[in-house]
Amino acid sequence: MEDDNEVIEVPEAPPPPPPVDPAVLAEAEAAKDEANKNFKAKHFAAAIEGYSRAIELNPNNAIYYANRAAAHIKLENYGAAVVDAEKATEIDPKYIKGYYRRGDAHFALGKYKLAVKDLRTAAKVAPRDPDLRRKLSECEKEVKRLRFEEALAVPDSEAVSVLETLDLSIYDNIEESYTGPRMQGNAAEGYVLTLEFVTAMLEEFRQQRTIHKRFAFEIIRQAHALFRSLPSLVDVVIPDDKHFTVCGDVHGQFFDLLNIWKINGMPSTDNPYLFNGDFVDRGSFSCEVIFALLAFKLLYPDHLHLTRGNHESKSMNKVYGFDGEVKAKYNGTMVDCFRELFCGLPLAACLNGRVLVLHGGLFSQEGVTLEDIRRIDRFREPPEDGIMCDALWADPSPMPGRTPSKRGVGLSFGSDVTRRFLEANGLELIVRSHEVKEEGYEVEHEGRLITVFSAPNYCDQMGNKGAFVRFNGNDMVPHFTTFAAVPHPDVRPMAYANSYLMGM
Missing domain, CATH: 3.60.21.10 (Metallo-dependent phosphatases)
Structure with a gap:
């Protein structure tokens, strides 16, 4: 767990790259502009191809890598986004979008501690950025939640099945105001799922209504028992x-x-x-x-x-x-x-x-x-x-x-x-x-x-x-x-x- 008072140092910028032919730079910018259009049109795979072309032409532009990282994130390619974002920050240690993108990808992967580190690094460069502050706050909440869950965790051998110990009797008294579908049977003798119930349930869902908790839990419990009887293949x-x-x-x-x-x-x-x-x-x-x-x-x-x-x-x-x-x-x-x-x-x-x-x-x-x-x-x-x-x-x-x-x-x-x-x-x-x-x-x-x-x-x-x-x-x-x-x-x-x- 990171120390809340950890000092985040922004890396030093690397030496400048050798100059690139202006015609090649212009071609790279054209490829980036076309990729940006595809990104805005939500053609993210095509955008990745365009940014990749720009990178081939000019591999020393942090923006190209950060933009490609954003397109990878849209396609849920979070590992590729981390790699691109790291390259962006290597080229330009003060380019905060590189840290943003890497933080986003780490968050999506559930690596909240790494995301916090990225966002804190970005905050050193742009301490007043409101979106950055919001993201950092959310990420720190997740780190605290994980810490709390880890403190309460019990070994798998001691874990108790919620479904096996669930007392459904607290839901047995179905309110008269409930007008949705009802399963056949009763709590004492058991409930039976029928096609009529399922058809009515689908119509309730169309109307943005829920089914009663008693029947919802019953579906889960019966399905769980059925799945337990099946092989992995x-x-x-x-x-x-x-x-x-x-x-x-x-x-x-x-x-x-x-x-x-x-x-x-x-x-x-x-x-x-x-x-x-x-x-x-x-x-x-x-x-x-x-x-x-x-x-x-x-x-x-x-x-x-x-x-x-x-x-x-x-x-x-x-x-x-x-x-x-x-x-x-x-x-x-x-x-x-x-x-x-x-x-x-x-x-x-x-x-x-x-x-x-x-x-x-x-x-x-x-x-x-x-x-x-x-x-x-x-x-x-x-x-x-x-x-x-x-x-x-x-x-x-x-x-x-x-x-x-x-x-x-x-x-x-x-x-x-x-x-x-x-x-x-x-x-x-x-x-x-x-x-x-x-x-x-x-x-x-x-x-x-x-x-x-x-x-x-x-x-x-x-x-x-x-x-x-x-x-x-x-x-x-x-x-x-x-x-x-x-x-x-x-x-x-x-x-x-x-x-x-x-x-x-």
Whole structure:
């Protein structure tokens, strides 16, 4: 923990670089200006390409690196943003945007102590900057919160299950004023989820109303018990005459989730789905999304599948909005219940023994088998390395082999890694999610790997399409459907997130 009275020294400026041809400088500035236009138009990948071109022409301009760091942050490439921001501060130690960007990236990665250090360094240069002071204050609050939680933490062996000890009787007396849907049964004999209840619940959510806490907790408790019975890798059989749909990140965009079901049909025994993680956070209708998915999982346990994403975790939910949303719409106890529930989610699914579906990607170690994935003890928060971490965080790369992750967590893996993994495990294809794609999907690694992302116009700012992938059991050939965002009520994304993120 940093000393609150730590003296922050601004590094000395390096010696000036050799002069660059004025024509080359002008070309670099033109590339930067074009990148700025793409950034403002929210074409962040194109902006990164433009800033990279400017850097190739003039590698000694701190602004280019800081701007590229900002574009990386928009695409959640926080590791790459840290590297660029560090280069900006190396070139110009008094360029505060370099410290800003690095602080933003560290904060997004949950490295609050490092973020505080960056922001304090920036404050030495610009002590009266109001945005900087706000960010520093928020970051220091997170450091204090972590310190408090660490002081109260108990060993995992002594931790008590909230769901197993939860007394739902305090919610049994349902107020007469409650006009929403009710489950069949009663507290004494047990509650049963029905399609009628789920249909009515979806309509309540459309109208921006919640369901009663008694039924909300019941859904969580029943779903948790179901997940506990499942392996870490679920085998899914798709008959020759049936189809199966895989969706990627939904991220709390409930009205876009409803649109998927409008386009492709509601989940049922004849219309099975797999949702591949990141159900919550960022979008401000995450409660509605997760309750809808859990309810259909309970209705059709063998035909609605859910795999865990990196945002089904304590560290992400605290920062990116889910915790705040649950507390606002229900209560704090439910936050703890969701944490236990998320730790029960399977990590992957294998479709007809031919297609592996997991949220992130492949692994930092060679020789991982499907049996290794089955044996993972997943009932915990995601670790910082290993098979479970990679399954939730890894990304494909155009470069061969294994390289550091642009996110700062997990790794990037090349097409050779994908090919060897598939061949060793008798598989044909990997379907993963985890990354925004402008068309909602992308086919990479010589056709062996698909990324599918199902949150169109992500966070109301990316302008991307959403997509889902449909397989027919007889041939397991992927068929793609893309779709645009639909209107939603006037609640901005990240409405419940940490206020620090509003300035990123």
